[in-house]
Amino acid sequence: xxxxxxxxxxxxxxxxxxxxxxxxxxxxxxxxxxxxxxxxxxxxxxxxxxxxxxxxxxxxxxxxxxxxxxxxxxxxxxxxxxxxxxxxxxxxxxxxxxxxxxxxxxxxxxxxxxxxxxxxxxxxxxxxxxxxxxxxxxxxxxxxxxxxxxxxxxxxxxxxxxxxxxxxxxxxxxxxxxxxxxxxxxxxxxxxxxxxxxxxxxxxxxxxxxxxxxxxxxxxxxxxxxxxxxxxxxxxxxxxxxxxxxxxxxxxxxxxxxxxxxxx
Numbered sequence: 001x002x003x004x005x006x007x008x009x010x011x012x013x014x015x016x017x018x019x020x021x022x023x024x025x026x027x028x029x030x031x032x033x034x035x036x037x038x039x040x041x042x043x044x045x046x047x048x049x050x051x052x053x054x055x056x057x058x059x060x061x062x063x064x065x066x067x068x069x070x071x072x073x074x075x076x077x078x079x080x081x082x083x084x085x086x087x088x089x090x091x092x093x094x095x096x097x098x099x100x101x102x103x104x105x106x107x108x109x110x111x112x113x114x115x116x117x118x119x120x121x122x123x124x125x126x127x128x129x130x131x132x133x134x135x136x137x138x139x140x141x142x143x144x145x146x147x148x149x150x151x152x153x154x155x156x157x158x159x160x161x162x163x164x165x166x167x168x169x170x171x172x173x174x175x176x177x178x179x180x181x182x183x184x185x186x187x188x189x190x191x192x193x194x195x196x197x198x199x200x201x202x203x204x205x206x207x208x209x210x211x212x213x214x215x216x217x218x219x220x221x222x223x224x225x226x227x228x229x230x231x232x233x234x235x236x237x238x239x240x241x242x243x244x245x246x247x248x249x250x251x252x253x254x255x256x257x258x259x260x261x262x263x264x
Contacts, residue, residue: 005081005244006040006041006081006082006240006241006244007041007042007043007079007080007081007082008026008040008041008042008043008080008081008082008083008084008237008241009042009043009045009072009075009076009078009080009081009082009083009084009103010022010023010042010043010044010045010075010083010084010085010086011045011047011068011071011072011075011083011084011085011086012044012045012046012047012085012086012087013045013046013047013048013049013050014047014050014053014085014086014087014089014090014210015086015087015175015210015211016046016048017178017179017214018086018087018210018211018213018214018230019044019046019086021210021213021214021217021230022084022086022210022230022233022234023042023044025230025231025234025235026039026040026042026234026237026238027039029231029234029235029238030238040237040238040241043075043078043079043080045071045074045075047067047068047070047071049067050064050067050068050071050087050090051063051064051067053087053089053090053092053132053134054089054132054133054134054168057089057092057134057137057138058138061092061093061096064090064093065093065096065097068085068090068093068097069097069100069101071085072085072097072100072101072103072105073100073101076101076102076103080103081103081104082103082104082105082106082237082240083101083103083104083105083106084105084106084108084233084237085097085105085108086108086210086230087210088108088109088131088132088135088140088208088209088210088229089131089132089134089135089140089209091107091108091109091140092134092135092138092140094107094109106233106236106237106240108229108230108232108233109140109141109144109229110144111229111232111233111236112141112206112227112229112232112233113141113144113145113147113148113150114148115232115235115236116145116148116150116227117145117148117149117150121150123202124202124203124204125151125200125202125203126150126151126152126153126200126202126203126204127141127145127150127151127152127153127203127204127205127206127227128152128153128154128155128193128196128200128203128204128205128206129141129142129152129153129154129206129208130155130163130189130192130193130205130206130207130208130209130212131163131206131207131208131209131212132164132167132208132209133160133164135208135209136154136155136160136208140208141206141208142154153196153199153200153203155192155195155196159191159192159195159196162188162189162191162192163188163189163192163212165185165188166184166185166186166188166189166212166215167185167209167211167212169184169185172184172185173185173211174211174212174214174215175211178211178214179214181214181215181218185215186215186218186219189212189215189219190219193205203225204225204226204227205225205226205227206226206227206229207226207227207228207229207230208229210229210230213228213229213230213231216228
């Protein structure tokens, strides 16, 4: 079966380097790939004209929605059959965006909280949400986790300021220093994690901003209690494509089915 049934459309540019990371996860998690044809087809529309999602919440959201909807419509016209957007904060407007697109849009929030809810949580007391001010104030992940019976925790006010600086500071923030994330940004994130863990030693931490996914990616060898929604979203996309196409095997899959010989 050729890999021509599903075409993943990605609206990015909302942290352009996170698009690179998401594509990297799509490739790295596809453990059975042996040639080009074993990878999913993707279209990326990196729209760096989308206004700042944090500054746009809540009163200036229309400009954000218009740009993202336009991106998905471009991808749909180009043949995309499913879509994702590589920005957590933009999912505050998910319902209004998805309602205007005639293809499924996979929510990074819903896919992450569903995945975590299906895992064993015996040793977890709560999920610590590290995210932008808008995502925290809207309680974006908290709403979804609580619907699934999972408690969440947030940084206190001074800790949240450190997280915001780690993301946005024009001198040392992740946005300003990728791909070589600054030591100062990493120290801010590490400090908040250590302070929240001191209050609750059974907490797990979630990167509720895609820039923090980049930082978490550099911490995986040291921090075992972290959750990366971009990686989860990539895995879910691969599972969906595998189910439709019968060719892609993600890291967690036990075996390969419907393997074909293919040629570059």
